[in-house]
Amino acid sequence: xxxxxxxxxxxxxxxxxxxxxxxxxxxxxxxxxxxxxxxxxxxxxxxxxxxxxxxxxxxxxxxxxxxxxxxxxxxxxxxxxxxxxxxxxxxxxxxxxxxxxxxxxxxxxxxxxxxxxxxxxxxxxxxxxxxxxxxxxxxxxxxxxxxxxxxxxxxxxxxxxxxxxxxxxxxxx
Amino acid sequence: xxxxxxxxxxxxxxxxxxxxxxxxxxxxxxxxxxxxxxxxxxxxxxxxxxxxxxxxxxxxxxxxxxxxxxxxxxxxxxxxxxxxxxxxxxxxxxxxxxxxxxxxxxxxxxxxxxxxxxxxxxxxx
Numbered sequence: 001x002x003x004x005x006x007x008x009x010x011x012x013x014x015x016x017x018x019x020x021x022x023x024x025x026x027x028x029x030x031x032x033x034x035x036x037x038x039x040x041x042x043x044x045x046x047x048x049x050x051x052x053x054x055x056x057x058x059x060x061x062x063x064x065x066x067x068x069x070x071x072x073x074x075x076x077x078x079x080x081x082x083x084x085x086x087x088x089x090x091x092x093x094x095x096x097x098x099x100x101x102x103x104x105x106x107x108x109x110x111x112x113x114x115x116x117x118x119x120x121x122x123x124x125x126x127x128x129x130x131x132x133x134x135x136x137x138x139x140x141x142x143x144x145x146x147x148x149x150x151x152x153x154x155x156x157x158x159x160x161x162x163x164x165x166x167x168x169x170x171x172x173x
Numbered sequence: 174x175x176x177x178x179x180x181x182x183x184x185x186x187x188x189x190x191x192x193x194x195x196x197x198x199x200x201x202x203x204x205x206x207x208x209x210x211x212x213x214x215x216x217x218x219x220x221x222x223x224x225x226x227x228x229x230x231x232x233x234x235x236x237x238x239x240x241x242x243x244x245x246x247x248x249x250x251x252x253x254x255x256x257x258x259x260x261x262x263x264x265x266x267x268x269x270x271x272x273x274x275x276x277x278x279x280x281x282x283x284x285x286x287x288x289x290x291x292x293x294x295x296x297x298x
Contacts (some may be wrong), residue, residue, distance in 0.1 A: 075192075076213070076254055096255070099215075124186055131183035141181045141190045141257070155186045156256035 049111045049173075052086035052162055053093035061104050068169050075140035080152055084108070084164040084172075092159030114171040118151040124160070175249055178270035180262050184286050191262040192252040193225050197274040201245025204229045204271075210248050215255060224260040225251045228267030228292075235294050236275040246271045261289040268292045 056064060063069070064084070071082035078085075086108060087093040097103045123131050136142035150168040154161045164172075177194040204226050211222045225248045233246060251263060269279060269292060277294075284292045 075252060079254060079257075123183075126183075128183045128186075131186075131188075132181060135183060135188055135190075136181055139188075141179055141188070141192070154188070157187050157259070158256050161256060 049109050050115050052084075052088060052108045052110070052164075053090050054084060054086035054106045054108065055093055055097040055100060055103050056106055057100075057103060061106055064106060068166060071166060079140045080138070080154070080163045081144075081147065081165070083166050084169050086162045086164070088160050088162055096158055108172040110172050115151075118164075118168055118171075119149050120151040120153065121147070121149045122153040124153060124155050174274070176270050176274040178266050178273060180266040180269065180284075180290070182284075182286070182290075188257045189259065189262045189286075189290060190253070190257040191221070191259075191266040192250075193228070193263065193266040193270045194249040195229060195267065195270040195274050196247045196249050197244050197271075198247055199244050201247055203245060204233060205245065205247045207247055207249050210251055213250065213252055218253065218255070218258070220260055221251050221253055221258065221263045222248070224263040225267040228264035228269075229271040231264075231293075232268045232271035232275065236272070236277065239294070241275055244275060246274060259289075261291070265290045265292045 054064075060072075068084070072078050073082060087096060090105070093105045097105055121134075123134070126134065134147075138145055138147040149163075150165045152163040154163065175194055175196045177192065179190065179192040181188070181190045183189070206222055206226055210225070211219060214221055229246045229248055233244075237243065248267060251267075253263060265284060269282060269284075272282060272294075273279060281295055282292055283295045284290065
């Protein structure tokens with residue numbers, strides 16, 4: 001899809017309302033392909049990799065473009081630990097960005113082979129009790145113990161959240 | 174003494190959570206929201222403070238209905254995340270925090286989910 005490494009897209013808060021409006025606007029063919037589709041669908045459709053979308057302040061966008069450190073910590077910015085938190089499609093990212101003036105949506109691309117090599121936890125496959133116990137043990141809502149996963153897929157009320165550890169972040173191209 | 178309560182449940186595949194800290198104070202009449210209670214929540218989530226007030230108020234009324242002494246409650250902090258926290262989870266967390274601040278045990282509460290979270294003393298049913 002040809003995204004630059006850690007590129008900051010031109011989709012800013014100012015264009016989010018247009019994106020969410022009736023005449024949804026996207027910038028190009030890649031964006032049109034991504035819009036409203038899951039990352040899994042993209043991988044199957046294009047076979048070249050997976051694109052994730054992360055909503056960031058301009059300062060954090062610059063930090064990520066420079067390698068990511070220092071990673072934010074704490075419940076509200078790093079609930080599953082230090083790393084990148086992203087959405088699997090542009091629509092979820094745009095909805096999340098809608099009440100964050102000044103935010104930008106960054107696009108990150110990872111090859112399918114790198115993605116499949118990640119040590120991944122898909123919380124969508126867990127029972128409610130097991131997921132509650134896991135969150136209580138490993139998230140900032142609970143004991144925040146190290147979980148050891150490079151990638152966590154977590155359904156939320158705003159769409160599926162994709163967490164990448166700092167090690168996994170290095171695999172974005 | 175401050176009591177912090179974190180409500181955390183995964184339901185229908187999604188995390189529902191909120192964290193509320195309260196302090197009991199006999200000099201307070203009813204429920205008070207501390208000036209900086211919402212300092213750590215996003216501006217667009219200001220309704221969480223009202224939810225916390227309602228949760229603490231319901232706990233106070235439940236406490237009084239059980240013959241408890243009149244003690245005021247201050248909501249010290251409300252903490253949540255945009256993807257995991259809703260008004261109902263804040264209300265439950267505030268209820269539970271206040272309930273424990275009044276000296277009751279969490280096991281005496283009935284927490285249920287029917288599209289939204291509710292909490293009440295088991296004795297009330």
